[in-house]
Amino acid sequence: MTILQVEDLGITFGGLRAVDGVSFQVSLGEVFSIIGPNGAGKTTLFNLVTGIYRAGRGRIVLAGEDVTRVAPHLLVRRGMARTFQNLQIFFRMTALENVMVGNHLAERTSFLADLLSLPSVARQNVRTRARAMELLERVGLAHHADTTAGDLPYGVLKRLEIARALAADPKVLLLDEPAAGCNAVETEAIDRLIGQIARDGVAVVLIEHDMKLVMKISDRVLVLAHGRRLAEGPPRQVRSDPAVIAAYLGEHGAREADRAHG
Amino acid sequence: MLKRVLSSRLAVLVLLAAIIAVVPVLAPSSFYLRVAALVWIFALAALGLTILTGYAGQVSLGHAGFLGIGAYAVAVGPAKLGLDPLLSLLLGAVLCGLVAYAVGRPILRLKGYYLAIATLGFGLIVALVLTSESAVTGGPDGMQVPRMVLFGWRVSGVSTWYWITGGALLVGALLALNIQASPSGRALRALHDSEVAAAGVGVDVAKKKLAAFVLSAVFAGVAGSLLALMNGFITPDAAGFMHSIELVAMVIIGGLGSVVGAVVGAAFLVVLPQALTVLQEYEQAVLGLLIMVFMILLPAGIVPSLRRLLLERAA
Numbered sequence: 001m002t003i004l005q006v007e008d009l010g011i012t013f014g015g016l017r018a019v020d021g022v023s024f025q026v027s028l029g030e031v032f033s034i035i036g037p038n039g040a041g042k043t044t045l046f047n048l049v050t051g052i053y054r055a056g057r058g059r060i061v062l063a064g065e066d067v068t069r070v071a072p073h074l075l076v077r078r079g080m081a082r083t084f085q086n087l088q089i090f091f092r093m094t095a096l097e098n099v100m101v102g103n104h105l106a107e108r109t110s111f112l113a114d115l116l117s118l119p120s121v122a123r124q125n126v127r128t129r130a131r132a133m134e135l136l137e138r139v140g141l142a143h144h145a146d147t148t149a150g151d152l153p154y155g156v157l158k159r160l161e162i163a164r165a166l167a168a169d170p171k172v173l174l175l176d177e178p179a180a181g182c183n184a185v186e187t188e189a190i191d192r193l194i195g196q197i198a199r200d201g202v203a204v205v206l207i208e209h210d211m212k213l214v215m216k217i218s219d220r221v222l223v224l225a226h227g228r229r230l231a232e233g234p235p236r237q238v239r240s241d242p243a244v245i246a247a248y249l250g251e252h253g254a255r256e257a258d259r260a261h262g
Numbered sequence: 263m264l265k266r267v268l269s270s271r272l273a274v275l276v277l278l279a280a281i282i283a284v285v286p287v288l289a290p291s292s293f294y295l296r297v298a299a300l301v302w303i304f305a306l307a308a309l310g311l312t313i314l315t316g317y318a319g320q321v322s323l324g325h326a327g328f329l330g331i332g333a334y335a336v337a338v339g340p341a342k343l344g345l346d347p348l349l350s351l352l353l354g355a356v357l358c359g360l361v362a363y364a365v366g367r368p369i370l371r372l373k374g375y376y377l378a379i380a381t382l383g384f385g386l387i388v389a390l391v392l393t394s395e396s397a398v399t400g401g402p403d404g405m406q407v408p409r410m411v412l413f414g415w416r417v418s419g420v421s422t423w424y425w426i427t428g429g430a431l432l433v434g435a436l437l438a439l440n441i442q443a444s445p446s447g448r449a450l451r452a453l454h455d456s457e458v459a460a461a462g463v464g465v466d467v468a469k470k471k472l473a474a475f476v477l478s479a480v481f482a483g484v485a486g487s488l489l490a491l492m493n494g495f496i497t498p499d500a501a502g503f504m505h506s507i508e509l510v511a512m513v514i515i516g517g518l519g520s521v522v523g524a525v526v527g528a529a530f531l532v533v534l535p536q537a538l539t540v541l542q543e544y545e546q547a548v549l550g551l552l553i554m555v556f557m558i559l560l561p562a563g564i565v566p567s568l569r570r571l572l573l574e575r576a577a
């Protein structure tokens with residue numbers, strides 16, 4: 001079932017068409033990967049889809065509703081969560097607290113109740129903590145629960161971001177280079193984790209440079225170059241696409257491929 | 263274990279209560295009690311900034327403006343409007359909250375330096391209004407604050423105010439600690455580090471910042487009311503720029519985001535100038551020097567630095 005539908009999405013930065021008329025659809029339980037050379041517009045596409053940038057053109061439909069102009073903090077409510085290429089961690093908080101914040105939407109207390117520490121707040125804290133602990137275990141970071149996030153290594157923080165996003169109980173999970181900077185063991189763990197998440201019925205949209213990982217876990221792959229769709233399809237098909245090969249052969253190849261495509 | 267004790271709500275409250283209880287025993291004269299009461303008052307205002315700046319990371323260089331509003335509420339209310347002083351204090355707190363809401367909505371969209379300058383402007387405006395509306399406020403010369411009467415009991419005397427301000431500080435500390443360990447507190451601390459990520463998990467960043475701003479203004483307003491009531495006299499100086507800077511300095515010297523730190527920072531900046539008066543013309547210079555030395559040696563602030571030291575010793 002299609003959960004996220006992006007139609008003709010575009011944005012320009014001072015004349016640069018960072019994303020230029022991109023369309024795709026993602027279904028529940030699917031791993032949909034977006035690849036492309038540096039500067040292709042992958043992260044910008046995520047920023048458009050999550051409402052951080054305002055689309056210059058196009059439409060975003062989430063679970064059947066047009067969410068093109070919906071503010072980022074409201075998109076979570078409709079089932080979209082993400083991680084960031086440049087870590088966006090709450091560095092002063094513990095790993096557990098980072099994930100607890102991810103549960104914010106499910107927390108049913110008011111500012112006033114929090115101020116007075118009403119019994120409902122203590123009960124909520126117990127629920128949130130238990131859920132966060134479960135998720136830390138799931139990503140294999142339970143032993144770091146009480147460590148301040150700022151003291152944790154990069155590879156661990158990448159997984160912490162995934163746990164935090166999962167705490168929001170998303171239907172669509174956007175991962176921006178989750179394996180970047182991770183060693184082989186960590187990449188393996190992320191690989192397994194993504195597989196599990198998809199099997200739980202979540203639509204995973206993955207930006208990743210690690211081709212081995214992409215080819216292994218993706219159901220479909222979208223290739224971007226210069227903000228535009230270069231190819232889309234199952235991993236095998238995309239890998240043998242001449243335009244894609246050209247794009248990965250460098251700047252010159254990419255231009256050739258563009259001409260061939262447009 | 264030690265870490266758990268150091269960060270427990272109860273431990274912090276017991277520690278503060280113990281300090282408040284012990285000071286009168288050690289104080290050689292009522293002068294010292296008065297200075298201590300001033301520490302509790304400024305600590306209460308600083309706790310507001312602990313929530314706004316320490317938890318949420320939003321700067322205000324105009325919080326003395328709220329101090330001034332609270333102070334003049336208990337002066338103008340009874341003297342000009344015939345209101346009960348306690349009611350005036352509550353109305354002052356409400357007024358601070360409303361003003362913070364109105365001012366915060368537009369300016370909290372600003373970040374960093376820009377927010378600092380906008381709040382600075384707010385503080386200047388309050389001080390200006392208090393100075394120029396002399397028909398109501400007595401102008402630059404200030405005005406008398408009527409004594410508070412509670413259930414027929416005339417509240418006066420240094421030791422009485424000592425216990426009232428100490429009690430107010432404890433309540434303030436309890437509220438600040440409550441927020442810290444709650445969903446709202448986590449949201450505030452989260453947006454401090456990354457607004458994008460906080461919004462990404464559903465935190466309404468603008469709303470949370472505004473709530474913190476309003477709450478911090480109420481803290482400052484109540485502190486201002488207590489200051490005016492204890493002194494029995496108030497001038498627009500209460501809302502002055504220097505006081506705004508001092509409040510910020512208190513939370514930073516004591517340790518940003520630390521409840522005990524706000525009290526330690528307030529003690530630092532209220533007690534030291536008194537202690538240094540023996541140096542006469544060098545007082546300001548030495549105070550300035552001490553601030554610099556402390557910031558260089560303990561950049562994380564006094565309380566967090568000591569805490570870390572203690573934990574490393576124990577480990």
Ligand SMILES: Nc1ncnc2c1ncn2[C@@H]1O[C@H](COP(=O)(O)OP(=O)(O)OP(=O)(O)O)[C@@H](O)[C@H]1O
Nearest residue numbers: 013016018036037038039040041042043044045085
């Ligand atoms: N806020 C912005 N202002 C101006 N230009 C931007 C902005 N965000 C992105 N760009 C530009 O848009 C283009 C696409 O950037 P984007 O970060 O989306 O690439 P990417 O595909 O994620 O690359 P990488 O693989 O290196 O992460 C780049 O040329 C970048 O400089």
Ligand SMILES: [Mg+2]
Nearest residue numbers: 042043044085
């Ligand atoms: Mg990118």
